Amino acid sequence: MRHCFTMSSLLLLLLLLAGMACSLQAEEAVVFKAQSRLVVDGQETLQRVKTSWVGKETALVICDMWAKHWCDSATRRVGEMAPRMNQLAEALRERGVLVIHCPSSGVKFYQDTPMRKLAQMAPAVKTTIPLQSWCALDEKRERPLPIDDSDEGCDCQPRCSTGSRMDLHQIAVIKIKEGDAVTDSAEAYYLMRQRGIKNVIIVGVHTNMCVLGRPFSIRQMVYQGQNVALVRDMTDTMYNPRSRPFVPHTQGTDLVIEHIERHWCPTFSSKDILGGRTFHFSDQKRASSSP
DSSP states (O other), X not given: OHHHXXXXXXXXXXXXXXXXXXXXXXXXXXXXXXXXXXXXXXXXEEEEEEEEEEGGGEEEEEEOOEEEOSSHHHHHHHHHHHHHHHXXXXXXXXXXXXXXXXXXXXXXXXXXXXXXXXXXXSOOOOOSSXXXXXXXXXXXXXXXXXXXXXXXXXXXSSOOOTTSOOEEEEOTTSOOOTTOEEOSSTHXXXXXXXXXXXXXXXXXXXTTTHXXXXXXXXXXXXXXXXXXXXXXXXXXXXXXTTXXXXXXXXXXXXXXXXXXXXXXXXXXXXXXHHOSOOOOBTXXXXXXXOO
């Protein structure tokens, strides 16, 4: 009788351990529906592919989520996005993803933290092409952006002054935790290489500017051969609806997202990771076909 009980207990323990192993494997995977736009026989096709990345081979880059932008509308939208973005960062940490906070020109505020030193200690590596402080539109690869942001994109009335006081700290709602990194330079890529990271998830602002052009952002990560994906409901544009193509602000964002899906990398929704509904700003829902 005692022998039977022992064997039953052992079997139960093995089943529990197997279940825990499966659970840990599931936690380490970052699974989402990658959305891209392909041209087939002259027709653009929206493609969604279930994608799974290993958490420890993935970084989340949080771009320029400053506490205060020179444009009040931009500051407000950052504030609205930040709680959901923090939830996303937490969920990805639990899957083993490295979170890299990139408040451009604001890293000096974190100079004495372990998170800043983590990025600084990553050894420089040889790059496919030199990493630049700014990477402009690539006419060989992409068409001009579908919005006119030549006025800097503030949609406030009256328009805010570009000389308005800014707070370049990352917004406090997005927590910087032990094991995260802080940088605004090529250090981000060096750290990725040091960690064996080949997948990059991008969130933050602004899609038509820094999200495309910074040394840790879409264009330059694609050039380095990284797998890149933008979280399309965790970003915003600097776009003024009083400029071409004269559409509501959030629709202007959608147009830039479609440009990225067409020319640079796929996108996915935060709901793929967090469940629930896709994030929308309070003043306007997205008008695109993206769910």
